[in-house]
Amino acid sequence: MITVENLTKFVPSATSAAPVLREVSFAVGSGSLFGLLGPSGAGKSALTKLLGLQDRPDAGLIRVDDVDTGRLDHRSLRELRSRFSTVDPGFVLRPERTVAGNIATPLEQLGVDGPQRRDIVAELLDLVGLTRGAAQHPGELNEGQRRRVALARALAVSPSVLLVDDPTAGLDADEAGGVLAALDRANAELGVTVLLATSDADVVRKVCDGVAVLSDDGALVETGTVFELLSDQDSHFAGTQLPPVDTNGTELSRYDSVADVVLIGHATVPTLLSEAGHQMGVEVQTLAGGVTRAGETPVARYRVGLRGERADLAVSWLSEHSGIVRPVRRTARVAAVSELVARETRELAGVAA
Ligand SMILES: Nc1ncnc2c1ncn2[C@@H]1O[C@H](COP(=O)(O)OP(=O)(O)OP(=O)(O)O)[C@@H](O)[C@H]1O
Numbered sequence: 437m438i439t440v441e442n443l444t445k446f447v448p449s450a451t452s453a454a455p456v457l458r459e460v461s462f463a464v465g466s467g468s469l470f471g472l473l474g475p476s477g478a479g480k481s482a483l484t485k486l487l488g489l490q491d492r493p494d495a496g497l498i499r500v501d502d503v504d505t506g507r508l509d510h511r512s513l514r515e516l517r518s519r520f521s522t523v524d525p526g527f528v529l530r531p532e533r534t535v536a537g538n539i540a541t542p543l544e545q546l547g548v549d550g551p552q553r554r555d556i557v558a559e560l561l562d563l564v565g566l567t568r569g570a571a572q573h574p575g576e577l578n579e580g581q582r583r584r585v586a587l588a589r590a591l592a593v594s595p596s597v598l599l600v601d602d603p604t605a606g607l608d609a610d611e612a613g614g615v616l617a618a619l620d621r622a623n624a625e626l627g628v629t630v631l632l633a634t635s636d637a638d639v640v641r642k643v644c645d646g647v648a649v650l651s652d653d654g655a656l657v658e659t660g661t662v663f664e665l666l667s668d669q670d671s672h673f674a675g676t677q678l679p680p681v682d683t684n685g686t687e688l689s690r691y692d693s694v695a696d697v698v699l700i701g702h703a704t705v706p707t708l709l710s711e712a713g714h715q716m717g718v719e720v721q722t723l724a725g726g727v728t729r730a731g732e733t734p735v736a737r738y739r740v741g742l743r744g745e746r747a748d749l750a751v752s753w754l755s756e757h758s759g760i761v762r763p764v765r766r767t768a769r770v771a772a773v774s775e776l777v778a779r780e781t782r783e784l785a786g787v788a789a
């Protein structure tokens with residue numbers, strides 16, 4: 437477990453010391469593939485350096501398995517750092533060595549013997565999908581393949597934590613997919629905790645299980661599992677990643693009730709809406725939205741219009757059966773009751789005060 441508490445980092449500029457990270461707090465579970473998401477300049481690279489223990493914060497702290505890394509002596513810090521491996525955007529491969537040779541380099545430095553070294557390199561070549569390219573040289577590879585070599589080399593030292601800074605930046609969809617597949621396999625098969633800095637929210641939705649979202653001025657916007665954030669339609673992440681539900685031009689007053697509904701999972705996405713209609717005897721119509729995926733899991737958001745006596749009951753039924761519901765328009769009757777309840781609550785609060 438890695439916990440970040442009120443982490444603050446300043447970068448001195450000519451005129452002032454401007455904060456790059458502002459009291460950022462979040463937690464990363466062991467074995468997680470965790471995204472550090474934010475626009476350019478948000479402080480992702482600064483955060484990656486801090487998390488990789490290559491830099492020290494100006495305030496706040498980083499705990500690794502409950503140990504405050506700021507209190508470690510030189511030797512303990514070096515030991516801990518050896519469990520972390522980083523691939524930063526400026527990585528350099530050795531052009532005169534083959535792909536296999538590049539991956540073997542850290543093992544040679546550690547004095548790992550020949551047969552064991554070959555086994556580890558073969559396993560990593562397979563993991564990053566470069567078995568057939570083992571004898572090629574970096575100059576013969578495309579950028580996506582070069583990044584996969586750098587990943588394999590970083591994994592050769594069997595780190596518990598792998599930090600990758602912007603691994604898909606500037607790649608086409610195919611190459612990016614190859615890099616993400618390699619990260620996914622490293623996480624799933626080697627059990628390494630992966631911290632992935634990216635400005636691409638799609639990358640987080642496709643491969644991450646958790647995320648910390650940073651604003652352009654280095655503050656934490658939100659953090660949680662990808663499903664937690666997708667379940668909250670008001671979250672920043674859900675706003676960019678759930679299918680849009682614009683119904684401009686559709687006359688919503690033609691429906692007795694209108695709601696935005698998020699559905700998650702193979703069992704729910706294809707069936708829950710029609711089931712609600714069936715159970716409550718109302719007509720359920722999809723007005724906008726669609727299906728996307730988080731990892732392998734289907735995630736849908738629809739704006740639905742419901743017609744019938746029991747339209748509001750059907751909406752309640754949906755939220756009782758794992759639909760995540762945000763009302764857009766309710767029947768006049770329910771709206772009147774809600775207003776009454778709100779007014780009484782305000783009056784009661786007034787009495788209490
Ligand atoms: N050495 C430095 N000196 C001055 N300012 C810096 C330095 N390093 C980073 N900054 C500033 O700190 C802020 C955060 O930088 P950082 O590189 O961590 O952002 P980032 O999220 O990684 O951005 P990108 O997506 O472009 O890589 C930026 O405003 C940047 O200009």
Ligand SMILES: [Mg+2]
Nearest residue numbers: 480481601602
């Ligand atoms: Mg960066």
